[in-house]
Amino acid sequence: MHLALKPALSRSWRDTETLQFGTVTRFAGVLGNADKTLCDFLALLDGTRDRPALLDAGERLGLGREPAEALLAELEETGLLDDAAAAASALARFPEPHRGQLGPDLASLTLVHSGPGAAPAVLSRRAGQRIEVRGAGRVGAAVAAVLAAGGAGEVTVVDGGRVLPGDCSPAGVPPNDVGRLRATAAKEAVQRASARPQRPAPRRPAGAPPPDFVVLAPRDGSAAFAGGWYEARQLLKAGVPHLYVGVVEEFGVVGPLVIPAMSACGHCLVLRREDEDAAWPRVLAQLADDGPGRARTPACDSALATAVAGLAALHVQVYLDGGRPPSVDGWCEVSAVDGMPRRLRLRGHPDCGCLWQPLPPG
Ligand SMILES: [Zn+2]
Structure with missing residues (x-):
């Protein structure tokens, strides 16, 4: 030493x-x-x-x-x-x-992780991490790029279709990628951010170990309201920690960050909203469907999306580096009205079952 x-x-x-x-x-x-x-x-x-x-x-x-x-x-x-x-x-x-780019990141880690060698150990662990981001919109692609820049060894972005102007952001997919495949454009954004080719995107065989972490950042922002129940259920079953992030209208939401069987999950949040508003499930079900003939421009402020993406990436890093970010058993909201971040607390919902302990044998 x-x-x-x-x-x-x-x-x-x-x-x-x-x-x-x-x-x-x-x-x-x-x-x-x-x-x-x-x-x-x-x-x-x-x-x-x-x-x-x-x-x-x-x-x-x-x-x-x-x-x-x-x-x-x-x-x-x-x-x-x-x-x-x-x-x-x-x-x-x-x-x-x-x-060279990681020098200041390591310097920052030395202030967070105290003892001699503690911060280098954290950075070394990041090099071995596999993170999957689902959604290559303004928020998702930016989260992926920031995580790759911070040293995450493998960041893959999953999405379909082609880049639309509204998907672009200075932190994620650039405007000259409009029309290209979203998956390709997001992969290149990740490569640019880490100034190196990422390891080849895995086409993992069935039974391969899941990623270390999944970020749920669908382009329509529905993750901000803990959508994707089936997807989340699969992640809970596989024991994969995951984070919801998105922008809906003028709200950016980061959380909950779910540690399976250890902290409140996205469905706990859905059930809580149902407790507060009996019509919520009906509203939630219609979010993705505006009905025929209604042209809609989903709202997504660029500064808000960038702030939310940065905050989400920071929470993922804090968690994977061994800390407990405030999106665990809670979520953070940032409003485009005043830019003020707020943290709200989330308890495991008694009807959810995600925190139920198995009955002792016998
Ligand atoms: Zn739950």
Whole structure:
């Protein structure tokens, strides 16, 4: 392990002998009694030395072996140290130019995952992830591109038909792809985002393991109201975590993120809406069918779709990296009226059964 002060953290003097690491005071690490000897020692934490070499150097500098050891422990506990060797080998899993592009992403991960080597381990895991996005519209294609940019090893987008002008967005499928096959255009958006060819899209044989995560982002935005019940049932049965995301009219919705048998599912949300509004099932059933002769332009604000796609991708990453995003047992809404994100809580519905535990044997 080659210890380094996290390069993501700014360094500033609070007074003549107190160093602050990090800009936001609330989260910053503070080191007192920072005299010249201590600063000389800190300069050695550049990722070229392992712990024994650092302790030897501490002795040579006149800091002393034990104080140097105590200082390293304090820096580690405050979350200021990373393992430069692990960071280099995590980045080496990605070819250039994606590797360079991921530098700031890894720097950000070092601030979220504290101990030396923790963030590189997260980035390495991302390289092995398989994520499927269902829907290549303004939201779906953008979610896929952002996840690929963040290091997800394989991102596939499933959709049919050809690109319409309304499918395009600056974060997903570009306007000059209008008329091309949606699946191809979305695949290329993913490749551009990660600056490399993704592994060939899998034509997986029956019985192959399912993806690590599925994002349900149908173009009509119905996922925002937890549609696709059959599809969701299959994912629950297969134990595949999934996230609903979409824009309906002026609302963007992210969630629920469903951890099968562990958190409330999309059907729990449908049942809850039924409890609140007895006519809801009838309205829901008609969402996809406007009746004959009624021309309709589905609303989808570009900024809202981009915000929702970014938020959804972030929630997927937080979950796959080992955290618990607010769309678990809840959902987030962003309205184009005021741009204010809100989080709403969702409990498992007693009539749904997705959280029922099997009866104990006997
Ligand atoms: Zn449920």
